[in-house]
Amino acid sequence: MLCTLPAFWCAVSVTSATSYIFTQAQCQMGLRLVDMGTLNAMTYGGMIASAVIWGFLSDTLGRRKIIVWGLFGTGIIEVISAFSQNFTMLLIMRFCSGFLFNGSFAVLVSYLAELHRTQLRARVILLTSLFFTIANTTLPLLAWALLTREWHFKPFGDVFATAIVPLFTGLAFLCLPESPKFLMSRGRNEEAMVIFKRIYALNTGKSPESYPVSVIRRNR
Known part of the structure; x- marks a missing residue:
């Protein structure tokens, strides 16, 4: 902001x-x-x-x-x-x-x-x-x-x-970071996961590896 x-x-x-x-x-x-x-x-x-x-x-x-x-x-x-x-x-x-x-x-x-x-x-x-x-x-x-x-x-x-x-x-x-939504729309879920972990770590102060989501799948 x-x-x-x-x-x-x-x-x-x-x-x-x-x-x-x-x-x-x-x-x-x-x-x-x-x-x-x-x-x-x-x-x-x-x-x-x-x-x-x-x-x-x-x-x-x-x-x-x-x-x-x-x-x-x-x-x-x-x-x-x-x-x-x-x-x-x-x-x-x-x-x-x-x-x-x-x-x-x-x-x-x-x-x-x-x-x-x-x-x-x-x-x-x-x-x-x-x-x-x-x-x-x-x-x-x-x-x-x-x-x-x-x-x-x-x-x-x-x-x-x-x-x-x-x-x-x-x-x-x-x-x-890049917009995770954009990355997921392009099928780049692994890159989106890295960004989600980074945001999670910044917001909570916890380790990125403790992020509760492990896999992102596109809905068919």
């Missing part, structure tokens, strides 16, 4: 961060009103264009891989986007950012649901809504802190203001 908080922050950042830089970008790039509207729409265009692709890949490659590589890819695109020198480059980067992030964000809720038992699943999904609200308050605070002040100490400039979150979130999800 703690890993999902920065993941939702990434979602807000990818879809809304452009709005906060319009004041400076309008002067530096000579953006018109239609240009600013197109930039905002381009992110959602990338998300819409990639919906079917990510749905197929998440059911083929796994939930965790899509989340990790989607977040890493988004972070890299955000870094490149920060170096944009013209409207066309910024437009392409916003499309790519939405295209890549849509996969990890769409799979995230499924991943959470599949990692929790039925009694907790609804509560977990409800908490993610709260995290999304918190993320919506942190982005304006970040913009206020960065854009309204002159920073004299800039070890990396302003490049990593929005890119650092998806990169570190991707690293965090590397430490989490």
